Amino acid sequence: MTMVRRRLGRTEGVARAESLCRRLIVVLAALAPSRLIAYAPLGGEIDPGAAVDAYAAAGVPIFVPCWDDGAAGFVHRETGEGFVDDDQRVVILVPGIAFDCSGGRLGRGGGWYDRVLAAYPSSIRIGCGYDEEIIDQVPLDPWDVVMHHVVTDARSIAVDRLRGSAGECAHERT
Numbered sequence: 001m002t003m004v005r006r007r008l009g010r011t012e013g014v015a016r017a018e019s020l021c022r023r024l025i026v027v028l029a030a031l032a033p034s035r036l037i038a039y040a041p042l043g044g045e046i047d048p049g050a051a052v053d054a055y056a057a058a059g060v061p062i063f064v065p066c067w068d069d070g071a072a073g074f075v076h077r078e079t080g081e082g083f084v085d086d087d088q089r090v091v092i093l094v095p096g097i098a099f100d101c102s103g104g105r106l107g108r109g110g111g112w113y114d115r116v117l118a119a120y121p122s123s124i125r126i127g128c129g130y131d132e133e134i135i136d137q138v139p140l141d142p143w144d145v146v147m148h149h150v151v152t153d154a155r156s157i158a159v160d161r162l163r164g165s166a167g168e169c170a171h172e173r174t
Helices: 004-009 011-029 049-057 112-116
Strands: 035-037 062-068 072-075 090-095 122-127 149-152 156-158
Touching: 004 156, 011 090, 011 149, 011 156, 035 049, 035 122, 049 062, 062 112, 072 112, 090 112
Parallel strands: 035 062, 035 090, 090 122, 122 149
Antiparallel strands: 062 072, 149 156
């Protein structure tokens, strides 16, 4: 799937990120997060930055991944204050190499997100990627954490139930 990312020119990549952000804002509006955990795109990952910035401007605290002495967690992107899970409505944006319509996610292979997501089981997880990164089925191991939603530059997929059917996935274009 990284071939998709390599062949994108800068202009097309920006346009597709803008399309993702428009869809992401709609999904986030329905979820009404009290805190948003975002990612900084690496290796050509689609950039959710405009949607994240819109929520920050609306006063939603934004947190980002942090690797401190090997410990995985999240910190406030402006203050550096550590994230504390206090059962507020937390939404976590998660990058991936591939996703499926049942919420399956294929990451980079290190398991970082699976480990950290498992520590926040009440969070709402949204996978973000390019539409070509949606595949029929992502192979999952028992420790893999699935997404509640998958948002791409061409569609939004609400997973009916974890690892359940998302129905007519291909027809959920928005």
